[in-house]
Amino acid sequence: MKTFLKKTAGIVLAMGIVGSMAACSSNSNGEKQSEKGGSGETIKLNLWDQSVGNTDPSAKLLPEIIKKWNSEHPDIQIERTGTTGEQYKTKIKTAIAANEAPDVFYGMGGGSFMQPYIQSGNVLEITNYVTDDIKTKLAPGMLKAIETDGKIYTLPVYTHIANLYVNTELFDKAGAQIPTNYSELLAAVEKLKAAGITPALMGEKDRWPGMYWYDIVAMRQAGNDAVIEAFKDPSKWDSPDFVAAATKMQELAKAGAFNSSMFSMSYDEMLGAFNAGNGAMMFQANWVNAGIEDPSTATKGKVKVIPFPIFEDGKGSAAELFGGGVDGFYVSSSTKHPKEAAEFLAYLSEQLGTKGFLAGAGLPSWNIDGLDTSSLSTLDQSAADIMITATSFITWWDNILPAESAETHKNLIAQLLASDITPEEFCKQMAKLKPTELTL
Amino acid sequence: MNSVFSNKTALSIFVLPTLIIFCTIVMIPIFVSSYYSLLDWNGIGKGTFIGLENYVEMFTDSRALKSMQNSLLFAGASIFIQLPISLLLALILASTVKWEGFYRTVYFIPVLISTVVIAQLWSKIYNADYGLLNTLLKSVGLSSWAQDWLGQKDTALVSSFIPTLWQYIGYHMLLMYAGAKSISQDIFEAAKIDGASRIRTAFSITIPLMKPILKVCLVFSMIGALKVFDLIYVLTGGGPFFSTEVPSTLMYTTIFDTYRYGYGSALSVFIILECLVFTVIINKFIKTD
Numbered sequence: 252m253k254t255f256l257k258k259t260a261g262i263v264l265a266m267g268i269v270g271s272m273a274a275c276s277s278n279s280n281g282e283k284q285s286e287k288g289g290s291g292e293t294i295k296l297n298l299w300d301q302s303v304g305n306t307d308p309s310a311k312l313l314p315e316i317i318k319k320w321n322s323e324h325p326d327i328q329i330e331r332t333g334t335t336g337e338q339y340k341t342k343i344k345t346a347i348a349a350n351e352a353p354d355v356f357y358g359m360g361g362g363s364f365m366q367p368y369i370q371s372g373n374v375l376e377i378t379n380y381v382t383d384d385i386k387t388k389l390a391p392g393m394l395k396a397i398e399t400d401g402k403i404y405t406l407p408v409y410t411h412i413a414n415l416y417v418n419t420e421l422f423d424k425a426g427a428q429i430p431t432n433y434s435e436l437l438a439a440v441e442k443l444k445a446a447g448i449t450p451a452l453m454g455e456k457d458r459w460p461g462m463y464w465y466d467i468v469a470m471r472q473a474g475n476d477a478v479i480e481a482f483k484d485p486s487k488w489d490s491p492d493f494v495a496a497a498t499k500m501q502e503l504a505k506a507g508a509f510n511s512s513m514f515s516m517s518y519d520e521m522l523g524a525f526n527a528g529n530g531a532m533m534f535q536a537n538w539v540n541a542g543i544e545d546p547s548t549a550t551k552g553k554v555k556v557i558p559f560p561i562f563e564d565g566k567g568s569a570a571e572l573f574g575g576g577v578d579g580f581y582v583s584s585s586t587k588h589p590k591e592a593a594e595f596l597a598y599l600s601e602q603l604g605t606k607g608f609l610a611g612a613g614l615p616s617w618n619i620d621g622l623d624t625s626s627l628s629t630l631d632q633s634a635a636d637i638m639i640t641a642t643s644f645i646t647w648w649d650n651i652l653p654a655e656s657a658e659t660h661k662n663l664i665a666q667l668l669a670s671d672i673t674p675e676e677f678c679k680q681m682a683k684l685k686p687t688e689l690t691l
Numbered sequence: 692m693n694s695v696f697s698n699k700t701a702l703s704i705f706v707l708p709t710l711i712i713f714c715t716i717v718m719i720p721i722f723v724s725s726y727y728s729l730l731d732w733n734g735i736g737k738g739t740f741i742g743l744e745n746y747v748e749m750f751t752d753s754r755a756l757k758s759m760q761n762s763l764l765f766a767g768a769s770i771f772i773q774l775p776i777s778l779l780l781a782l783i784l785a786s787t788v789k790w791e792g793f794y795r796t797v798y799f800i801p802v803l804i805s806t807v808v809i810a811q812l813w814s815k816i817y818n819a820d821y822g823l824l825n826t827l828l829k830s831v832g833l834s835s836w837a838q839d840w841l842g843q844k845d846t847a848l849v850s851s852f853i854p855t856l857w858q859y860i861g862y863h864m865l866l867m868y869a870g871a872k873s874i875s876q877d878i879f880e881a882a883k884i885d886g887a888s889r890i891r892t893a894f895s896i897t898i899p900l901m902k903p904i905l906k907v908c909l910v911f912s913m914i915g916a917l918k919v920f921d922l923i924y925v926l927t928g929g930g931p932f933f934s935t936e937v938p939s940t941l942m943y944t945t946i947f948d949t950y951r952y953g954y955g956s957a958l959s960v961f962i963i964l965e966c967l968v969f970t971v972i973i974n975k976f977i978k979t980d
Binding site for chain 2 (some may be wrong): 327340341344348367368370371373455456457458510511512513514515516522524529655658661665666669671
């Protein structure tokens, strides 16, 4: 009996190994055959993006655009892989570091996210592929925005700006006025609180929603020019203007402007709560428009988008906007078909940029003169109207600051909101950040 | 066939595939990480060799020290809270209660559910605005106790420990239950004839005879606590203000948010060494024959 068991065990083990080897080898044979088979000349390009959300209009547009391209270009076939936001960042970083990047991929644009990869040569320079024809189709100023030291690595899709979203129904209920300046903002907070309404929602668990608040407060207080100076020379963060900004930020938090659960609320939960009418204000970029306008939300039609209130003692104007960074797709330098990939990049960027604008995904960075904009939602239209008034843009600060400083910046703001540190201490710590590596 | 099993060459050939796979996906990365941990490197391009500076920073940085302290606290909680509960449940189940199979299955269910699902579930329980816990407290008149469990420094750590402890109680219970069940019934019968009480039987017979499996549970629970990541990451992400940070979440943020592969690798090497040291200590102090 024992020998029989041993024999069977031995045979099973041996067969297992043979089986797995056979499985491996037949697999690789199969792959080779399929590569050689087919039409022989077909070029396959991989595309990675981060548009998969239910309320993300790009998630619906991308497959349509790719399908159209694939049917028009039988010899250049695109294969798309979509991954959601934070996971996408990790995935693309790992792939680039391992030299396994897809041919074309989405890169969080206009800042520190792509900068290291451009410097290390992992991203293909496409200056030569950008024809004059493409250049004329771009919206004014966009060509300059995508250049890095005179070279082009990406084409813009659309852009985003952050504004204050106010739930007019809740404001009316509380008898509060929609704020245009800081004292009105404080007054509105008091009225809303008295009516038992959460004045503003902040998903500070993810830390960047709080950063948006501080950043716009600092820009209103010190003005965009002073902020840009401070990016270049961090010692300027420790100056009266920024101390005043941090004081105002802490004052708002102490006045109970934000939900008491902010430190455990994520960005997604914040959106959910705002869309359910659980808070009267939210400071976010126009990518939240589609979600607010969704027929299933309690807030549809009741939300207005306004420029962030100006400060009576501040140097910033309402036309100095937070946002305007250019998000776009990049071509990997390891691609085997640079020309085709660049061609597809141009097609994709323009199609997604114009169609996405109409679908409410973002503000346009391509020429939209001939487009019928009547289908735009009111929120998108007002955001576009605000953007036209802009005199200057500063994009998300965590994209401008070097990665490590961006983390510190966000952590400091969380501490400021919790009154863990004083505004003076906050500014002293900010002054220790590294200067930006970007040309602003 | 017998000759095949006594033939060293044949044995080596059979073991080889597993060995190769083990080396390529476990051993080599560990050595590569150890090398990275000596670099100042952003993950792309070339790194500069800085010797042990990353390790020096690790043991002087208050954030890293706090994360180690948290993981040790967590390991302590696993051993002194989780394992006794598992043992108690296992002993009760093994002493042939009614519906044994039903209870066994129910206690084991949390182990089968993905940790991310569990974390989402508990974050809804803890939710400050509509969470089950706060609603419950309010409904019994304890609304002053209701709070933002995961959003405050002093409650976040304990609140994030509880789901992990709860999740793996069933796992250790099942291991211990199997250990208790495999003890020969003859011994229990003899004890019964001698007039030993149930508690006496448990302490003098069942637990001593379960020693090998208890040691396994101890090692698993200790290591599991030291390298915990997923649940903390989803529940709090290490926040608020690093109060729930453990070495693995710190490693993740260091590598993927601040691009410090060298320092992150040093943290990962620390986690491996920490687990190894504790395994050796446990094996040394609890001897089984």
